Amino acid sequence: MALEDDPRVSKAEELLWDHYRRAMERAGQGEQALYLKQHAKARPATLKEEGGLTTIRFDMHLRASDYSVKLNAQDGGLAGWQFPLLGEDPGRVLSSGDALMVAQEAAKPPADAVLAYSRYEEVAGRPVFVARWHHAVKGVPVERDYIHVLVNGKTGRVFGLYRKWHDVDPSFSER
Amino acid sequence: MDEPAARSAAEGAKAAAGVPADYRFESAQRRFIELAEGSAGAPSRVRDCLAWVVRYSGEMGGWRDLAIEDATGKVVRVQRSK
Numbered sequence: 001m002a003l004e005d006d007p008r009v010s011k012a013e014e015l016l017w018d019h020y021r022r023a024m025e026r027a028g029q030g031e032q033a034l035y036l037k038q039h040a041k042a043r044p045a046t047l048k049e050e051g052g053l054t055t056i057r058f059d060m061h062l063r064a065s066d067y068s069v070k071l072n073a074q075d076g077g078l079a080g081w082q083f084p085l086l087g088e089d090p091g092r093v094l095s096s097g098d099a100l101m102v103a104q105e106a107a108k109p110p111a112d113a114v115l116a117y118s119r120y121e122e123v124a125g126r127p128v129f130v131a132r133w134h135h136a137v138k139g140v141p142v143e144r145d146y147i148h149v150l151v152n153g154k155t156g157r158v159f160g161l162y163r164k165w166h167d168v169d170p171s172f173s174e175r
Numbered sequence: 176m177d178e179p180a181a182r183s184a185a186e187g188a189k190a191a192a193g194v195p196a197d198y199r200f201e202s203a204q205r206r207f208i209e210l211a212e213g214s215a216g217a218p219s220r221v222r223d224c225l226a227w228v229v230r231y232s233g234e235m236g237g238w239r240d241l242a243i244e245d246a247t248g249k250v251v252r253v254q255r256s257k
Contacts, residue, residue: 140225141206168207172220175209 003044012056013042039063070162074175080162082150090126091154098156103131103149106158110165112137113147120153129153137168176245178203181227184248185241189231192253194239198231201238208242210251224251 003009017036024033042058049055065085072079094102100118109115118131128150135145150160166175176184181203190196208226213219225245232238242252 137207141204142223143206143208168223170223170225172212172222174220 003047006044006047008054009044009047009056013044013058016042016058079164080148080160082160082162084159086155086157086159087128087150087152089154090128090152092120092127094129094151094153094156096120096129099129099151099153100131102156102158103129103151106161107131107133107147107149107163109133109147110135116146127153135165142166142168176227176243176248178205178227180248181205181229181243181245184243185227185229185231185250188241188243188250189239192239192241192250193255194231194241195233195237198233198237198239201230201232203227203229205245208252226251 020036020040021033024030024036039062041061041063043061044056045059046057047054048057065083065088067083067085068081069078070080071077096118099120103118107113112135113133114136116132116134119129120127121130122128129152131149131151133147135142145165146163147165148160148162149158151158182200185200185203189198205225205227207223208228209221210224211219211221224242226242227245229241229243230238231241236256238256240252240254241250242254243249244251
């Protein structure tokens with residue numbers, strides 16, 4: 001049985017959160033205790049039975065950043081994601097050409113993608129490298145199809161990617 | 176359908192499509208657009224349609240886009256500035 005499925009683990013986790021909640025209330029932080037689980041995560045690490053006692057050890061993880069994912073409601077396909085932590089402490093270390101190569105590797109633009117623009121932009125006063133592709137079939141634009149990639153120009157890491165793309169189909173279908 | 180034919184079709188349809196009389200032709204672009212099967216606002220199947228999107232604009236910045244289906248010359252969509 002996986003640790004997460006052991007009923008003793010869920011019971012222990014309840015006790016763990018209760019312990020933290022009480023500690024925060026004692027410290028006069030009762031209101032913040034309501035949001036504790038949004039900022040920390042307990043992951044069961046080991047379970048040891050010894051001398052009639054069961055000891056469960058948790059690894060505690062603190063939330064470093066939001067991470068958002070956008071899914072196609074029709075087929076569950078990944079339509080986009082953004083991980084702001086990877087976008088922190090940005091800069092213009094990478095040349096535009098090198099940053100575009102990073103974006104291109106993540107975007108994997110199809111053969112009928114057309115690079116609309118790629119450049120450093122100021123977002124909330126910070127430099128962000130943005131690359132955007134549009135969709136064109138034999139030179140004819142496909143309305144509203146795009147791939148949009150955000151790159152941290154200092155670390156060379158992609159921190160956001162959005163994609164709306166479909167094969168042109170003149171017959172009715174659900175998308 | 177070429178651009179002059181699309182512009183001509185749009186000119187003939189613009190009054191019925193609600194384009195104000197003082198709006199002037201701005202641009203025409205051939206593109207694939209998505210058309211829904213049912214009424215707007217409700218989930219429905221869609222199809223791609225090759226169309227000429229002809230834009231008329233007014234002096235105050237407003238605009239109307241008439242999408243003329245390439246195969247039939249009919250207006251299949253009207254969009255307006257908000």
